Amino acid sequence: MSVSYDEVEKYVREEVASLTNRDATAVGPETVLVGTNRIVDSADLVMLLLSAEEYTREKLGAVFDWTSDSAMSEARSVLRSVGSLARHLTDLQPA
Amino acid sequence: MRILEGLGSRNAGNHEPFLIGPGGTLSFSDVSRSAGDHAGDLSRVRPGDVVALIGDFDGPTIAAMLRLLDAGVILMPLTAGTRADHDYFFEAGRAEWVIDGGRLERRNVAGVASVPLIDELKARRHPGIIFFSSGTTGRPKAILHDFNNFLARYAVPRPPLRALNFLLFDHAGGINTMLHTMFNGGVVIVPSERTPETIGADMAAHAVELLPATPTFLRMMLLSGVFDSTAFPALRVVTYGTERMDQGTLDRLCARLPTVDFRQTYGLSELGVFQVRSKARDSLWMGIGGKGIETRVVDGVLQIRSENRMLGYMNAPSPFEDGWYDTGDIVEQDGDFVKVVGRAHEILNVGGLKILPGEIERVALLEPDVLRAKAYGVANPITGQHIEVICESRPGAELDRRRLMAHFRAHLQKQLSPHRVIIGEVPVSHRFKQK
Structure with a gap:
């Protein structure tokens, strides 16, 4: 059974909150991850993506490849916000 | 001859x-x-x-x-x-x-x-x-x-000792221990097995005076409790080399064996074994010398010229430049003494900030439940590299990733803290060195 977007978004929000020492309620789907007004620095972002890689493998049964050049060509849209990353991970699940 | x-x-x-x-x-x-x-x-x-x-x-x-x-x-x-x-x-x-x-x-x-x-x-x-x-x-x-x-190095007589030959027959250090002992009228004790318990039993049974070993194996001996359960009244010298020792392990060894002299060895199969003097028994600083040996430090990396160097590699180009060999060991200097702090090719670069894996591993070993640690870099498109570290727990202990992450963050600047901690086994080679 696939995991819902809401559940994946909750995971991403909690992970970002933990990495940035914020309350989870202060992080929402519009919270920016890259570009102006981002709340994570490069080290936090790397750790978020490593965590997401494991989460995707273990909970979603899919592969989240963020280290290849092709993945990075989409990174700007995928990593724009908590919501866009959660949507991308959710959609990686096998049909 | x-x-x-x-x-x-x-x-x-x-x-x-x-x-x-x-x-x-x-x-x-x-x-x-x-x-x-x-x-x-x-x-x-x-x-x-x-x-x-x-x-x-x-x-x-x-x-x-x-x-x-x-x-x-x-x-x-x-x-x-x-x-x-x-x-x-x-x-x-x-x-x-x-x-x-x-x-x-x-x-x-x-x-x-x-x-x-x-x-x-x-x-x-x-x-x-x-x-x-x-x-x-x-x-x-x-x-x-x-x-x-x-x-040539055996021409000068040295004191005879009863030495346990820990290093193997295919290792220049093992052959050196055997020939050194034979030429000086000492006794070579060959262990029946290379486990801490067996080595300890052989040392006690044969009144071993000199134990040459790797830091990895000495950590295993500390962990096994051999130094607590068995007395080694004859033991005079422990030498360690072939890989980098950390200060924490050396301090623990010095405390456990207070009458034993600890000496660092330094040798490369390409150049042979040198005469090395440790600054003190609890010091990682060492002076490297001997007949026909010259040293210099270029851009922080130790270079050595030895009269008794190898003729060359049979399957690779010569590594010598005007006789000088780049050891690849990054060293700090204090007068005539040097201290190895890492390997040049291992430098990790995270978004332009540089750190040696050895520094990460040193911090890992500050956590009492960590037995061994191995840090390495992984390429990524955001920071160029990020740092991952494998931590192996002591038997009976349980490591927690989040607690270890916090431990690293407490001792290292954020950008150079490991980005991923893996709890697992750190491979050890047949020569008792970390792979």
Whole structure:
């Protein structure tokens, strides 16, 4: 059974909150991850993506490849916000 | 110099065993006798032939080794533990003969091109010895020495000691321990197994005075409790080398064995073993010297020029520039002393910030439940590299990733803290070094 977007978004929000020492309620789907007004620095972002890689493998049964050049060509849209990353991970699940 | 004759004259009248091992004892007169065991076979070997000798520090192997070197061959000492790589070693070192289990067999080398370094050694009419690098940066390299140069270091007599030969028969350090002890009238104790408990039992039973070991193995001995449960009244010196020691382990060893002198060794198969003096028993600072040895530090990296350096690699370009060898060891300097802090090719670069894996591993070992740690870089498109570290727990302890992450963050700046902590086993090589 696939995991819902809401559940994946909750995971991403909690992970970002933990990495940035914020309350989870202060992080929402519009919270920016890259570009102006981002709340994570490069080290936090790397750790978020490593965590997401494991989460995707273990909970979603899919592969989240963020280290290849092709993945990075989409990174700007995928990593724009908590919501866009959660949507991308959710959609990686096998049909 | 003929080695058997030299050893015989130095030890004339000495009928005491110079080697004690699981297979029994061995004296110089035994060696002279057992050297004849292979007489029929070994007479087929010609000076300058490359002979792979598979064995350990036992009577027949040592006798064959000395006899072969006296016959002017180029010896390739190997152990059964690396059998999976033997075909590669034979090819890389151009072995023409293999002695395994006491049987001599000729390899078919028809059509194999001659090697200029071997031709050079043959022209000198000198015996040779081939060691293999550990191959951390590619396949192992075949390191060819003129054995007469290798022997030169034993010309100066040193105090005889009862030494446990921890290092293996295929390691320059193991051969050095054996020859050093033989030439100086000491006794070599060959352990029956290389486990902390067995080594401890052998040390106590045979009143071992000198224990040469790797930092990895000394950590295993500390962990096993051998130093708590067994007294070693004869033990005078522990030497450590072949990989980087950390200050925490050295401090624990010094506290556990307060009357023992701890000395760092430093050697490279390409250059031989040097005379090294530690600044103090609890210090990682060392002075490197000896006859024909020069050192310098270029861009933080230690370079050494040695009169007794290898002739060259048989399967790779020469690493020497005007005789200088770049050790790849990053060192700090304090007058004549240096301290190795990492390896040049291992520098991690995270978004332009640089750190050595050794620094990460040092911090990992500050956590009491961490037995071993291995840090490395992984390429990524955001920061260029990020840092991952494998932490192995002490038996009975449970490591928690989040707690370890917090531990690293408390000791390292954020950007250089490991980005991923993996709880798992850190591989250890057959030479008891971290892979």
